[in-house]
Each structure stands twice: as C-alpha cells, then as structure tokens.
Amino acid sequence: MTTLRVSKAEIPSELRESMIKQFGAVAEPVEVTWHNPKVAQAALEFGAKIAAWDAADESLKTFAHMAVAAQVGCSWCLDINYFQAQNQKLDLVKASQVPRWRESDVFTPLEREVLEYAEAMTNTPPTVTDELSARLLEQLGPAELVELTACIAFANLTTRSNTALGITSQGFSDACEIPLANNAQRVPV
Numbered sequence: 735m736t737t738l739r740v741s742k743a744e745i746p747s748e749l750r751e752s753m754i755k756q757f758g759a760v761a762e763p764v765e766v767t768w769h770n771p772k773v774a775q776a777a778l779e780f781g782a783k784i785a786a787w788d789a790a791d792e793s794l795k796t797f798a799h800m801a802v803a804a805q806v807g808c809s810w811c812l813d814i815n816y817f818q819a820q821n822q823k824l825d826l827v828k829a830s831q832v833p834r835w836r837e838s839d840v841f842t843p844l845e846r847e848v849l850e851y852a853e854a855m856t857n858t859p860p861t862v863t864d865e866l867s868a869r870l871l872e873q874l875g876p877a878e879l880v881e882l883t884a885c886i887a888f889a890n891l892t893t894r895s896n897t898a899l900g901i902t903s904q905g906f907s908d909a910c911e912i913p914l915a916n917n918a919q920r921v922p923v
Contacts, residue, residue: 804832808894
C-alpha cells in the first residue's frame with residue numbers, strides 16, 4: 735500500500751460536512767490537494783460540471799472512468815466510481831467487471847468499444863485509431879462522443895494525479911453488494 739506523498743490539509747468545515755453527507759467520508763484527494771485550494775476547487779468544479787453533462791450515457795462514462803483507473807492503477811478512482819455506480823443504480827455486475835472487461839462476457843459490443851476507447855486514450859502515447867473513433871461516432875453521434883472523450887480525459891487527470899500523490903482506495907466500494915473484480919495485472923483493490 736502506498737502512503738500519501740503529500741499530507742492531508744485542513745479543509746473548510748462546510749466542505750467536510752458536504753462530503754461526509756454525500757460519501758460518508760471526506761475524500762482524500764480533496765484533503766491532499768487542498769494545500770493549493772485553487773487547484774482543489776477547480777477540480778471539484780470541473781468534476782461537478784462533468785457530472786451535470788447529459789449527452790452521454792451515465793453508465794458508459796462511469797465504466798470508461800473505471801477502465802482508465804484500472805489501467806493507470808488508481809484504486810481510489812476505481813473504488814469511488816464503483817460506489818457511485820451503486821448510488822446511480824447502474825448495472826453493478828457490469829461495473830464490478832470493468833477491471834477485467836476483456837475476459838468478462840457481461841458487456842455489450844458498444845460498452846466493449848467504449849472501454850477499448852478509454853484504454854486507447856490512456857495509453858502513452860494514445861492509441862485511438864480512426865476505425866475505433868468512426869465506429870463510436872456512428873453509434874453515439876458527435877455530441878456523445880465529444881462528451882465521452884472529455885470525461886475520459888478528466889479521468890486521466892484524476893487517476894494520474896491521485897496515483898502520483900499516493901492516494902489509494904478509501905473503501906467506498908466495501909458498501910456495495912457485489913464485490914469489485916480484481917485484475918491483479920491492472921490495479922490492486
């Protein structure tokens with residue numbers, strides 16, 4: 735288990751109370767980044783804006799974020815997104831299988847292409863092909879593909895930041911009724 739590479743900062747009590755009400759705990763990424771409140775606040779605001787977007791299917795966005803988290807090794811993002819999937823009443827069987835989506839038979843062809851797209855965007859350098867992009871554009875349309883792409887880009891920002899700062903799972907997914915699959919090749923949860 736990685737230890738935090740930057741200590742937790744004291745966050746405003748109003749924000750603390752809001753997170754406890756929403757998640758049952760204070761999110762460690764906020765506590766760590768609060769050493770620079772402008773950075774922390776910008777991330778919170780952008781995350782809230784992304785959550786309000788509605789062109790793309792919520793399950794596709796959540797599963798894509800989880801695929802990024804599994805590939806990068808961000809157990810915190812995988813954990814919180816699985817917890818959020820339960821709260822949003824998404825398919826938990828599918829959500830639980832994202833870390834091993836290639837081996838699982840629960841995903842539709844579209845979901846598989848979205849998960850492939852999330853991984854291709856996450857590769858360094860990115861490996862998104864014209865063919866994959868065209869298939870998604872045909873199935874989703876431009877507005878949904880643009881939104882999905884922005885969500886995956888934000889997932890890369892958060893997963894890479896959390897991983898670099900040593901932030902790991904807080905156990906949010908422990909409250910979920912279906913265990914989150916573990917793909918040891920990707921991310922320990």
